[in-house]
Amino acid sequence: MLKKRAKYVAVSAAGVLGLSLGLAACGGGDGGGSSSANTLTIVAEDPIDHLDPQRIYVGETISHTTRLVYRKLLSNPSSTDPKVSSKPIPDLATDEGTSADGAKTWSFTVKDGVKWEDGSEITCEDFAYGASRNFAADELTGGPGFYLTAKLALKGEYPGPYAATPEQQADFDQAVTCDGKTITYKFKTPWPDFPLAISSLHMMDPYKESFDKGAKNDDKIFSNGPYKVDTWNAQKGGTLVRNDEYDPETDDKSLREAKPDKVVFKFGEKASTIYEKLFSDSPDSQKTIVSGSRVPPEFFPRLTEAGVKDRYVQVQSPYVDYLVPNQNQMKDPNVRKALAQATDVESWIAAGGGEKAYTPADSVVNPAVPGYVANPAYKDRNLKGDPAAAKKTLADAGVKTPYPITFTYPQSDTLDKQAAALVQGWEAAGFKVTLDPLGDVYYSNIQKPSNKADVMWGGWGADWGSAMTVTAALFDSRQIEKNTNGQNYGNYSNPAVDKLFDQAANSATIEEQNKFLQEADAVMGEDVAYIPLEIATFNWVRGSKVKGFVTTDASSSYPDLATIDVED
Template sequence: MAISKKPFAALAASALALSVAACGGSDDNGGGGGNSDNKSAAGSKGGTAIFFNGVRNTEHWDPQRMYIGRDLNNSGRLFYRSLVAYPASNDAKEGTTPVADLATDTGKTDDGGKTWQFTVRDDVKWQDGKPITCEDFKYGASRNFATDVIIGGPANYLFTYLDIPQGKDGLPVYDGPYKKDNQDLFDKAVTCDGQTITYHMKKVWPDFPQSIASLRYLDPYRQDLDKGDASNFQIISNGPYKLDGNWTEGTGGTFVRNENWDESTDPIRKALPDKWEFREGDQDEAIYDQLLADSGDAQFGVTERRLPPTDYGRIDEVKDRYTQVESPFVDYLLPNFNSPVFKDKACREALAMATSRASWIQAGGGDRAFKPAYSVINPSVPGYTENPKFKSIPDEGDPAGAKAKLAECSAPKPVKIKFTYSGGTPTSDKQASALKDAWDKAGFVTELDPLQDTYYSVIQKPDADFDVTWAGWGADWPSVGTVIPPLFDSRINITKSSNGNDYGNYKGGPEVDSAIDAAYAEADLDKAAQDWAGVDAKLSDDVAYIPLEITIFNFLHGSKITGYSNNVSTNGYADLAVIGVSK
């Protein structure tokens, strides 16, 4: 799942819970911990809360297209519900165990996970009062297959598991509800019997309920209201809040109470504020000027923007409103395999050797902000193995080795490259400059290309104009199978209009794809970990990516926020399901 430096992703809960104890509640950092409270543990209903999105705009509110952690978290706590969801708990086990949401239970399987069955509650409604039906869930699932319209989401999981054949192009032969080619095959794979929906898989999927709880791609959707690509910012609520008017990209929108949400049907969302006002466009520094001063509306504010390093010296002033937790995300770089420069392996190896993760980390705030990463997989994910190739490169890089390898690079000298990154803040621009300095010392000539408003929708285009780009990722739920395949399986990142999450356009071919299949199929977890390590070794040998660091979240909230809690057992963000405001 992509991170918003925007790119959710589930981290192994026990490790993240430990990181909260170590990072969030100690006297050293003054943090309130991952489950800190302010004023009261619960709060009362009423008032208006503010969520500061900052300069990184929401790219999709369409549930089938959404794949950014912040937005998955917020929408699932305020206006979207699914069959199952994660409870508002930071207990390591409880917080990552799905509970029934719009379904009557957490799903049934009699064959080890090859067939899953859920029954939709008969007392839940959409915001206009219409009942939520099994057919709404079936239609929502069908939208994932319209790969020319519904772009950017985690459809690859359905392509991998749902029992629909693939065509010669590698895509499922069913192409979604707009074209309806081979609709009969989808109708066999996903069936409705009254309010009971059944998903038929081509292979066992034991953690299917975790997939539903972590993402939004299997949320219900209203066929009569579907406008295809024009639905990107349309919100059809079935949760406690609904959008008041329209969502304006770059500005935001306001959510008010949904009168057709019945609290008695919802075991998760307390829905305390009367309104949630979402604001986009403010720089991180401007947001934190207000939060640190605890002035005006900021008293009622929360954010997913991280405290700028220039403000670290003020943490002691606000330690009762400050939280620090180790996130589930890894930041990494991607050489573009479509680039004339990085089609050459020697050029990619030179880039990896020239990269100074130490300079990147220091420019971003040092060890309060990041820990060095030696794989695209977060260490807390079961099956993690440190990648020896990346570990062998010093954190400061290897300038001499990079120069020697660059001499073998077939690109014209000097080797000019464009670095596209998620910019728009002084910190991100400073980090990009630190990478540029290290690369240029090795002999590259680097052009910096910051993107400010939207990011992933740009780098997801196979013909995007960059040589190297930044990305962030965390496991969708605690499994290596939700990291490597979504990013590097060539069979699921193959549409003409999008590279999925394979932003560097890497195609490992049969060797990598068969190794992924072998790791998936291995039931012994220790052996599976070895298999995944083997796939990661091949990726590092190809320099499919270059790991940078593990992101540490450090957030501040306003003094009139009550019951503040971070979802430390799943994603690290503020849990809007339980937050309220004092009057």
């Protein structure tokens, strides 16, 4: 899951820990005529990238939309107990589903009385249509649908509902079937954690075919949750009001209490401005929470102030930040090894805010993910870096120095400082570094196989509680195509690792799956497919009239809107 960074998240996308999602909700109510006094405001620096459920792939957006507007077959409850919040419970389904054929087949029955915002009933066919949209990758870009497209038991190619021939559509209709209210999915290989995929992402959400306008619906919401759109501007934000067609009797309060009468989103204000208002508790910020941007490091000394410390929450995130050597550019493994040896993680962390902002990472897999083990290549490394050892590695390999490299990263004030902090160690080792900060075009650039950066920044959190959604999602070479490398930003390719990913994908149990993934991670460490940096710590401050504020595994450590409320 992409991480919410200068542009995103997750990141994800995020993007996680139990590793999923979460978000605010709205209980029954009186439609849009409620008093504006009971209004929660959510402010963010950046607009939301996608609102189309099949395209959402950012942790906080998944969480927010789950609690507010989009229900799923299964969702993760809001709880500060990770064992509770990481276990999916029925949402639009009547139960947790049943599997057959060694987890190659899964069936779910849709609840009675669940409706879209126009009053029409949510049907099995809506779920089948939603699943089919994941295959329209040319039209609906950016989502996590690759999980489904790789697994579904199709006989041939299926281009999605917009371009399918009758024969292709018939093929899909054999793999995803409806029998009354029961939907059945048939997969080519076992998918034991399919319920976690459903609860953690929106890719399996229902979608009403008559509402569908393809990519034109990217900033449109057709709600089946407790809120619906009143007004919306993709760049500025908008207002959600109560959805009259939502029946709280069909829902679970651990998923959505939907306490505020309205939820207002505001985009475009700098994090420093947002937090200055929150720290001073200005009247226009008292019913406000922040989306995406955590407390900036310059505000850390003020976290103990009276009137602030009781509104402050700190939590370790499900995300790992890492460096990615570009295998097309940095072909010599000795150069990659020297780069890893010279990387000063301590200086990177200090430049980003220190121990209050990060803890060092020893794998691209977050320790909260089941199956995590430290990568042997990074378990006992020198976090200060060892330029002398790196210099010797380059010399022994006969590499001419200074060796020029370009470091590309998503521009922000903090990342500018962190990038600069790496230069000293790298140049002491014999590299000549050019910094290449990019803005909103960051991911569109590094996802091109032709990208000329030598090393890049990445941030990722598991899509659900499985390392399969990290190592395989990031480093399987078969996602590299002519015009995109997917999430394999460094164009990493090792047939032995791909084989281990296949063995993991064909495992009938998560325990067996993890064994193969750990083997793959160890090989990637030897290849220097990535260099782990740190695990971000999220620091949040809320307005003084915001109540029920918690962060959970279900919300990817962002504010969980399931229980949140405001007071007059």
